[in-house]
Amino acid sequence: MTDVNRRSVLTLGAALGLAGAVVPKAASATTGAVSERSWTWAPSQSVVGSGSGVDPQWVWDDEIDQIIATITDSGQTAQVNAAMDGWVNNWQPVPAGLPPEISGWLNGHMQLPAWADRTKLRRAADFNRRKDTYLFMIYGVGGGIMSTVIPREARSVYHSKGGADMQDRAAKTFSFGYDLSDLNAFENTGEFIVTANRTRMVHAAVRHLLPQSPHWQASGHDEEIPISNHDILVTFHSTGTFAHKKLKEWKVPMSRADEDAFLHSWQVALHFLGVRDEYIPATWDAAHAQAAQILTPILAPTTEGKYLAEVLLGLVAQVDLGVTRGFLNEFVRYQLGNDVGDWLGLKRDYVAAATIRVGWPSYILFREGLIRIMPANFYLFDQLLRAIAMAFLNKGQSGTTTPITIPDMNRPT
Numbered sequence: 536m537t538d539v540n541r542r543s544v545l546t547l548g549a550a551l552g553l554a555g556a557v558v559p560k561a562a563s564a565t566t567g568a569v570s571e572r573s574w575t576w577a578p579s580q581s582v583v584g585s586g587s588g589v590d591p592q593w594v595w596d597d598e599i600d601q602i603i604a605t606i607t608d609s610g611q612t613a614q615v616n617a618a619m620d621g622w623v624n625n626w627q628p629v630p631a632g633l634p635p636e637i638s639g640w641l642n643g644h645m646q647l648p649a650w651a652d653r654t655k656l657r658r659a660a661d662f663n664r665r666k667d668t669y670l671f672m673i674y675g676v677g678g679g680i681m682s683t684v685i686p687r688e689a690r691s692v693y694h695s696k697g698g699a700d701m702q703d704r705a706a707k708t709f710s711f712g713y714d715l716s717d718l719n720a721f722e723n724t725g726e727f728i729v730t731a732n733r734t735r736m737v738h739a740a741v742r743h744l745l746p747q748s749p750h751w752q753a754s755g756h757d758e759e760i761p762i763s764n765h766d767i768l769v770t771f772h773s774t775g776t777f778a779h780k781k782l783k784e785w786k787v788p789m790s791r792a793d794e795d796a797f798l799h800s801w802q803v804a805l806h807f808l809g810v811r812d813e814y815i816p817a818t819w820d821a822a823h824a825q826a827a828q829i830l831t832p833i834l835a836p837t838t839e840g841k842y843l844a845e846v847l848l849g850l851v852a853q854v855d856l857g858v859t860r861g862f863l864n865e866f867v868r869y870q871l872g873n874d875v876g877d878w879l880g881l882k883r884d885y886v887a888a889a890t891i892r893v894g895w896p897s898y899i900l901f902r903e904g905l906i907r908i909m910p911a912n913f914y915l916f917d918q919l920l921r922a923i924a925m926a927f928l929n930k931g932q933s934g935t936t937t938p939i940t941i942p943d944m945n946r947p948t
């Protein structure tokens with residue numbers, strides 16, 4: 536690795552607020568290759584405090600992967616999706632009409648893990664409600680665009696079926712976040728456990744389908760089967776861990792109990808997504824240490840990621856609420872730093888950059904009741920928020936979420 540690469544990993548780590556970024560052994564900062572790095576994160580740092588220590592790069596979701604592969608190859612995907620139509624709430628029984636191997640599997644995966652704490656989950660839901668504006672901006676702008684510079688994720692998303700309709704895909708991904716943030720997410724009246732299990736089945740289908748895509752095969756990807764436990768943890772760090780870091784950095788008031796509860800909802804979410812408990816960080820310190828090891832060093836531009844970022848930013852900018860593309864570009868740079876902004880070729884708008892640098896901290900202070908006078912540019916941030924919601928929450932029809940269905944094919948071109 537050259538010094539330039541080493542330096543760019545470190546500055547990138549600093550820009551993202553991920554302390555102690557670990558510089559990779561291989562020249563991964565420019566290629567996004569993960570394979571040459573060893574896994575040293577200790578299972579003693581996990582929610583269960585012990586484990587095999589096996590590298591999560593080689594761990595997928597064997598049982599459901601096998602079931603969905605068989606369903607896909609026998610052409611039953613449409614039938615399975617139809618049977619799941621209307622299956623939304625956690626209290627609803629697993630639908631009749633599913634092949635017995637799927638209903639059997641689902642029936643065994645609807646329960647909270649033994650270490651889940653309902654009091655913390657309820658607190659997390661309340662925290663999500665109190666901080667929803669910032670979380671929306673972090674997930675919708677920072678996390679969303681960061682996913683486009685995670686090479687494995689960008690290539691998987693681009694070459695899978697949903698890559699051809701990013702607005703629909705973004706709406707579905709938002710419904711995951713929406714259901715996770717809901718006040719009743721894990722209660723019987725909530726929807727998250729169903730949403731997470733549907734997502735887990737989608738991921739299983741992608742693991743089976745994507746290796747059959749000649750386009751994905753030609754993309755320069757570096758793994759035989761996508762969406763390992765390692766990859767899911769990377770995505771968690773680009774969303775949950777990144778959100779925690781940004782909230783701290785922006786000095787958004789939150790108690791220790793709030794922070795713990797917020798982490799807990801992600802811990803349970805990861806469990807439902809099929810991540811083994813031995814990899815799920817027990818504390819934010821452990822999560823940040825894991826992120827420094829597996830997220831920061833692998834960020835890199837790809838052709839697919841640049842395209843996806845352009846589509847996503849275009850979708851928000853086209854909702855004409857006066858939010859200019861320059862403002863949006865600069866909000867991405869504000870959250871992710873100039874390395875990422877430059878990789879994605881985001882045109883500079885120095886006036887917008889200055890407005891954000893001064894205006895966003897005042898916006899937070901005003902919203903939190905820490906200053907009395909409304910900042911001059913308050914409306915700009917509110918408009919951005921609404922534009923993201925209009926673009927991605929079910930194509931503008933907020934209040935409803937887009938059902939997640941199992942794909943039966945890859946992106947054809």
Ligand code: HEM
Nearest residue numbers: 687688691692695696697704707708711766767770771942
């Ligand atoms: C699908 C969430 C990790 C690749 C989905 C969907 C959700 C979701 C809600 C359903 C939306 C849809 O069908 O379009 C998550 C969460 C993750 C995670 C919360 C981790 C915290 C990953 C990773 C990858 C990935 C690590 C790849 C490296 C995909 C792909 C699809 C998908 C390719 C299917 C798109 C299609 O419909 O063709 N994910 N995901 N996901 N996810 Fe993930």
